[in-house]
Amino acid sequence: MTTFHRPRQPGASLARHPAPRITRFEPIPAAYAHGRKAPFRMDLSEVLTADEYREITNSGSMSFHCIGDTGGVKNPEPQKLVEQGLEQSLHTGNMAPSLRGASMAPAFCYHLGDVIYYNGEVSEYFAQFYDPYEHYPLPIIGIPGNHDGEPINAEATSLEGFYRNFLALKAADGKPTFTPESRDSGRPAMTLPFFYWTLTTPFATFIGLYSNVPEHGRLDDQQRAWLHSEMAAADAGKALIVAVHHPIYSFDDHHSGSPTMAKELQDAINASRRVPNMVLNAHVHNYQRIEKTVGAHTIPFFVIGNGGYWNLHRLAAAQGYRDPETEAKLISAIDSRHGFMTFEISDSVINGNMTMVPRPQESWTDASAYNASFDVFSYTALPLHLANGDTARLLPTNGSNVPAHSDHRADQSPTQSATARRRAQARDAHATRTSQRAHGGRGPAG
Numbered sequence: 320m321t322t323f324h325r326p327r328q329p330g331a332s333l334a335r336h337p338a339p340r341i342t343r344f345e346p347i348p349a350a351y352a353h354g355r356k357a358p359f360r361m362d363l364s365e366v367l368t369a370d371e372y373r374e375i376t377n378s379g380s381m382s383f384h385c386i387g388d389t390g391g392v393k394n395p396e397p398q399k400l401v402e403q404g405l406e407q408s409l410h411t412g413n414m415a416p417s418l419r420g421a422s423m424a425p426a427f428c429y430h431l432g433d434v435i436y437y438n439g440e441v442s443e444y445f446a447q448f449y450d451p452y453e454h455y456p457l458p459i460i461g462i463p464g465n466h467d468g469e470p471i472n473a474e475a476t477s478l479e480g481f482y483r484n485f486l487a488l489k490a491a492d493g494k495p496t497f498t499p500e501s502r503d504s505g506r507p508a509m510t511l512p513f514f515y516w517t518l519t520t521p522f523a524t525f526i527g528l529y530s531n532v533p534e535h536g537r538l539d540d541q542q543r544a545w546l547h548s549e550m551a552a553a554d555a556g557k558a559l560i561v562a563v564h565h566p567i568y569s570f571d572d573h574h575s576g577s578p579t580m581a582k583e584l585q586d587a588i589n590a591s592r593r594v595p596n597m598v599l600n601a602h603v604h605n606y607q608r609i610e611k612t613v614g615a616h617t618i619p620f621f622v623i624g625n626g627g628y629w630n631l632h633r634l635a636a637a638q639g640y641r642d643p644e645t646e647a648k649l650i651s652a653i654d655s656r657h658g659f660m661t662f663e664i665s666d667s668v669i670n671g672n673m674t675m676v677p678r679p680q681e682s683w684t685d686a687s688a689y690n691a692s693f694d695v696f697s698y699t700a701l702p703l704h705l706a707n708g709d710t711a712r713l714l715p716t717n718g719s720n721v722p723a724h725s726d727h728r729a730d731q732s733p734t735q736s737a738t739a740r741r742r743a744q745a746r747d748a749h750a751t752r753t754s755q756r757a758h759g760g761r762g763p764a765g
Contacts, residue, residue: 340469341472341532342534343532344532345468345469345470345478345531346477348477348482351514358545358548359512360512360517360518361512361516361518361519363519366427366509367458371426375423380423380664380665381426381520381521381663382423382424383427383662384405384457385429385430385621385661385662386627387433387464387564387625388628389433389434389448390435390436390448390627391627392628392629393629394629398447398627398628399451399627400657400676400683401676402452402454404674404689408424408674408691409457427457427458428460428461429525430462431461431462431562431564431624432461432467433464433601433602433624433628434447434464435448435480436466438466439469439481441480441500444480444483448484449500449501453505460485460509460511460518461527461562462528462564463478463485464564465533465536469532483500483508484498484508484509486511486512486514488510489510495507496508496510514529517553522558522664523557523596523664524553524554524557524559525560525562526546526549526562528564529542530577534574535565535578535579535580546587550587550593551590551591551593555702559596559702559703560598561599564602565602566602566622567581567584567600567620568611568620568642568645568647570634570649571632571634572633572634572635573604573633575635578714581645582713585714588613588711589710596669596699596700597621598618598621600621602622605622605624606622606625606652606653606673606694607622607652608621608622608652609647609648610648614703614705614706615706615709616703618703619650621660623660631656631657632654634653637649638650645714651696653673656675657675660674668697669698670697671695672692672693672694674691674693675690676688
């Protein structure tokens with residue numbers, strides 16, 4: 320069994336059954352990128368209040384929630400149960416034993432993508448984001464997933480909803496920005512620097528990628544160069560966390576892991592000599608903690624894709640299974656419940672626990688039904704590097720199924736029809752209008 324590939328069922332040829340979805344590489348609309356300058360960094364002090372940030376720096380540790388694939392389309396109950404668990408963990412101390420008595424409660428939530436199903440529609444943001452998290456008091460930051468960037472039709476603009484609600488401009492007077500889709504929820508839009516970006520905090524550096532729409536993900540040349548640069552520039556005295564929607568490894572029967580993202584991260588590690596302390600992924604709708612030796616270090620690769628989308632993906636391997644091609648080992652996993660992760664990071668250790676929430680037919684009010692001890696773990700937070708002579712190998716050692724780097728041009732025909740050009744021009748014009756409305760009719764900031 321491999322963590323990268325899943326055979327199709329007999330007779331399921333895509334040549335005979337073309338998918339109606341638009342799953343090609345979608346360049347970030349020029350209007351959404353205009354005026355935003357690399358290296359796309361934001362400090363945690365820009366997300367929290369001064370008192371909240373001071374409490375973290377004085378406490379000696381930082382806690383945060385982590386979720387992925389949350390959009391409650393079709394059936395909103397699993398998402399509401401996860402939100403209730405998130406909220407309960409703040410008020411009841413419902414954490415694993417290793418985190419009870421931690422210096423402070425979680426300060427923010429990091430979302431690993433697929434906020435809105437199925438096409439990141441602006442019209443779905445209230446039902447799938449603002450309404451479910453109305454009573455969750457923490458800021459929610461993160462990266463887009465493939466469904467956040469997948470256009471609903473050829474005329475739609477990729478990433479419009481995420482842009483409006485997570486990349487809003489900071490108001491000149493410092494007051495929060497509210498979008499029409501937030502309605503009466505009271506949750507302001509976030510002001511992230513870009514779709515892929517770096518979060519600096521007192522105890523760790525988070526590098527968040529946007530792996531785009533295609534299955535297994537895709538980075539263009541610009542984002543690849545940015546990733547290498549940010550890995551090399553990450554604070555040498557702090558833990559490093561890499562987040563990307565498409566999982567490097569996954570032992571599931573639906574998507575499996577991404578050799579494309581494995582190669583991107585492998586190359587970035589070898590170029591920068593910096594090894595992430597952990598890798599956070601989603602996309603697959605279950606929970607998995609996978610370990611892989613990178614150089615001399617055992618690194619956890621998490622799949623946290625059980626955050627609320629109704630359909631969970633089945634596991635294709637038992638706990639303890641080691642993939643013979645990649646040597647990635649499945650340490651802990653579950654495919655029958657939704658949940659969320661809590662991490663605590665200090666100068667020396669990363670503690671964490673996965674909380675499982677009740678099924679919709681079970682009691683929503685019984686606190687004991689929220690199992691905070693399903694998976695409890697600790698890893699080092701000390702900065703990790705490749706030793707001299709070491710090489711990171713995330714792909715199979717025999718080199719099979721290794722993708723070549725390519726940007727979005729590989730998905731395009733050598734010639735583009737006049738109709739396709741007109742549609743692309745219309746999408747760009749719509750993105751420009753959206754950008755102007757989002758910035759009070761001024762257009763993007765220079």
